[in-house]
Amino acid sequence: MRILVILRMMPDPASELELNEDGLTLDREWLDFKLNDFDDQALEEAILLKEATGAEVTAVGVGEGSRRTLQMALARGADRAIEVETDPDAMICSRTIAKGIVKIIRDENADLVLTGVQTPEDLYGQLAPYLAAFLDWPSLSGTSHAALSGNSLSVAQERGGGRTANYEIALPAVLGVQTASKAPRYVSGSKLREAAKTPIESAEIEAPPLAPSGQLVELAAPQSNGGGISLGSTADEAAARLIDILATEA
């Protein structure tokens, strides 16, 4: 089995996000980027499948600073790593990436594509279902507990209210991983240094221009940030306001 796992770099959620003057884009100059959390789970799931079945794992890195992440993926057990070049200043657009990566998936002859179920930047949609649509492969999002059984994969999907659906999905397939079967493992610094010796391939993605889903007119921090909205100065007033909020929002 050949597994391809797609790893996307995201602004660190702990960072303070600042906007450029255009009010439409993040000031990425001062941001730290880290691997999207769900993609980390996808990577772990890929490595666990490799350990269970002897599959070959290729990690594909997308976004700023993905080289370092790909080294980490190699240290964790990926066999190969491919860095995809993207516009470092733009937010990730899953649809564009999907269009471009389809070619890599076909070239690599992958049987299974894993990626995180979502990223915080998925304004224009999630990657896994896009890939499935373009590849005409079956796909499931929000998965956990993936295991190979015969020529298909048994996998759970996490639904609302803590419910779980157990599926059998035929390969080739795409999974948007929510949780790996085990927590992502730690790789020691010495293994990272060892993995740094493995060369990282690079690939350019040629994506045809897509009709935009819409035009971003404003990007702004929500007003409630920084102190939040005061619910009033007396206990009674505040309690009343909170009940209104509970009824409408939460």
Place this chain on the structure above:
Amino acid sequence: MRDTAILWALTGSAVAITLWRSRFLIAPLVAAGRPVEDRTGHPGRRLSGVLAAVGLHRKLLQRPVSGVLHAMIFSSFLVLLTAIVQAFGSKLFPGFSLAAVGGETWFRLMQDIFGVVMLLGVTLAIWHRYYLRPARFRGSNNADATWIYVLIAAIVGSMFMESAFAIQAHGSTAWRPVSGLIAQALGAAGLNWPAGEAFFYWAHVIAILAFLVYIPGSKHRHMFLAAPNIFLRNLEPKGMSPAVPADREQPGVNHFSDFGWKHNLDLLTCTECGRCQAACPAYAAGLPLSPKLLITDLRDAMIDPSCTHEPIVGGAISPETLWACTTCRACVEACPVEIEHLPKIIDLRRTLVEAGTINPGMQDAFTNLGNLGNSLGQPSRQRARWTKGLPFKVKDARKEPVDVLWFVGDYASYDPRVQEVTRKIAMLLHSAGVDFGILYDAEQNSGNDVRRAGEEGLFEMLAQSNIDALEAADFNRIMTTDPHTLNALRNEYRYLGANYDVVHYTTLLAELAETGSLRIKKTAEGGTATYHDPCYLGRYNGEFDAPRTLITSVGLKLHDMPRCRENSFCCGAGGGRIWQDDEGVVERPSENRIREALDIEGVSVFVTSCPKDKVMYSAAVDALGVGDRIIVRDIAEILEIETDNNTAPSADAHGGNERRVARDRKETS
């Protein structure tokens, strides 16, 4: 002639049995590799250490009862050695006699006196072990100790009896007051036994040989091993972690053969005295670590032929035990025979890290450190954000030369509870006219605790990145806020070939106060404070006095806690513990420490000089709900600058602090 033959046979077989019994002790020493550190250089320094430890009982006497009883037994043992020489020499080599040097005169007097001292010592030991029952003996082998008491009593008793019957037979009590008294008593009781002398001679000899045979399986090996073990101690700076030998495949150790032979010798030397256990903050907290049991468990596995080749981690020693250590070094400091617990723990932790078996908190911290250069998960580019509140711009040491390069550290840079202290230090340096700068976001975590947590590769990455930044900067010396950072820069970076002149901010501030550049206002006349010696500043790096000078300079009366200076009690945050949760902790070391401070009459200020301490002890005071009785202050926070017009630039900051205290006291958390 017949007696000579018998004694030769007995002695020969006893020595043979002893050696045979020792084979499992010797094998691991032979199989082990070379220690990474030099173990024989500076013989003079080594010897003087041995003399202080053995001759003067330097560490033993820190606990008076056991120190005195050990001194009694030890000195008596030296004197009674002459009796043993006489007993064996006279029979093994017919004609042998020490009479020419006083063998029958003052030797006998000394033997009589010290025979009594020995019995008193043993009595004291029994009273100590079985009546006083110090907690540090918990887990030690009491049966072993009891056998030793019995054997010693037999040896001394038989010596006295032999001597008494000799007096009965030959008459003279000169030089033998005690034996004479026993002879008198025997006579008074009508016990006349001509064969008594010979009988007790053989009893004496057999008791001695039994002792010899017994020793290989007993903690009393230390009679032979303590002095060599102390002689062969590590003379490298205390703050250097064990280096990874170039020929080791993995960074860690998991087999006894991977330890250098000195580490295995340590295990054989342990006397099970438990001083390390008594000093250990992890043990006190209820965590599954006793440094004593760590050593004895390792020892038992090493000398057990069925375990000696098994992996240590997960076998003899559990991961939980290894992760419990704060690396405070109190155990090593307390050990009378210079056993090095810490390097073993670090080497075994390296094995855990390599296998990826670490807990989630540490994994987060390590991942953050690898990605962002700090353990807190804060953006690396915001490391110098704390400078925003300052009325002046802090020099960028990457761009211009500075006299003092300030290596700020993670907690001092990012933790909101400590940033105020960091700004205060900046104000103090500024007003003292110090030409200082920082590395801004070129600084990364120093890696001190990363290395101690066993993450060698990550340590090297962090250290190398810092060394690169430091090499590119132009400065005379480095000042650190964090003692952990101080230790890494001063000691650990030597491992990568970097040598820096590093001082702690308290050292620099004390120096500035001394030269008059920093004029400290006496603001706290009459108050009483206590001071916590941070492990990595005091015990590791020997700075005890500068902080104390600063504290008294503001007019505070300083009242040390019982555990202070070298014997300071760790806050519980070091060695990667700050990244782990409190699972299994019964009492937090920090809360134990605050209680210790509260026990001192009149102390209302708990002074710290380490950013992690500020965090840990503030939390401890909150958790205990004693904010109305004691406040935690960093040294920098209590220092106010004397100015001519009396408007100190930091007056506002100070006011802010006071307001915060008032807030903290309101029960809002």
Place this chain on the structure above:
Amino acid sequence: MKILVVAETLDDGIDPVSLELLTAARTVAETTDEVVAIAFAETSSTPAESLGSADRLICVEGANTDTLTPEAIQSHVLEILECETPELVLVAYSAMGLDLASWLAARAEMGLTAYVNALEHEEGGKIVAHSQLYGGKMLARTELALPNVLSITPGNFPEAPRTAAEKVEAFEPKPLENCQIQLKSLQSPELEGVNLTTSDRILCIGRGISDENGVEQARQLATLLSADLAGSRPVVDGGLLEKRRQVGKSGQKVKPKLYIALGVSGAPEHLEGMAGSEKIVAVNTDPDAPIFNVAHYSVNCDLFDFMQALGDRLEESPAETG
């Protein structure tokens, strides 16, 4: 303009989120626009009872969305889409929605806007969607290019009234060939003890709660709020709550929809465990308490007064809390 709403159906009826989608559709629909609901159900009678807020209901009989496989839903919705050619398709941001929305957008060559929590109808017929990005740290306003699939975050629009649908059409989809996905089983969670990590609502008490009496008062309030009771470290340390109810660095990391912090100062270790909560309400007497830095709503008063006031009101009208 035609707006299509993909309803979610369970064994026991309509998933309430479908009613939220109908409200969202009505927010942007003008009087001349048509709102069409698609529902999958064993029989069309169940959705027909509740989805009357739509102008028209298209019903695919046989199974509900809970038991249909994603590929079946994808295929059937696409087929309907090709007949209806709507300008907007509304899908919930749920497990089913994740499988459907982007796939549909790609296949039907429509735009897609995700994480939508509000919709505006601007002059000139422009529709602007608000999307929460970066875990709620940023709000994006997007002027939609039509046609567009909207993935709507549940809990942001009120439920449309459950009324009976007047126009109900049955739709017979093409049978699915060559199924690639099979549903093996469905499991519900075991409800033993409290698991804060999956709680939707958490009422967290800090040291300000003082003692057992305060905890008891908070426990009652939590019941009224249908929230799980949690505590900060000092509360758990003080033996006032069990360890599995601790939120923070050494406790649980929680991401409820609603997090009410009562008398929690908000040490960094605590914030680490809960700052990802969708809505944070902080109640504290200290206006500078760091908890307010992450709070969406702040109440600056004594927490006992607040608990009393809130409890009284909830007892009066418990239904109001959703």
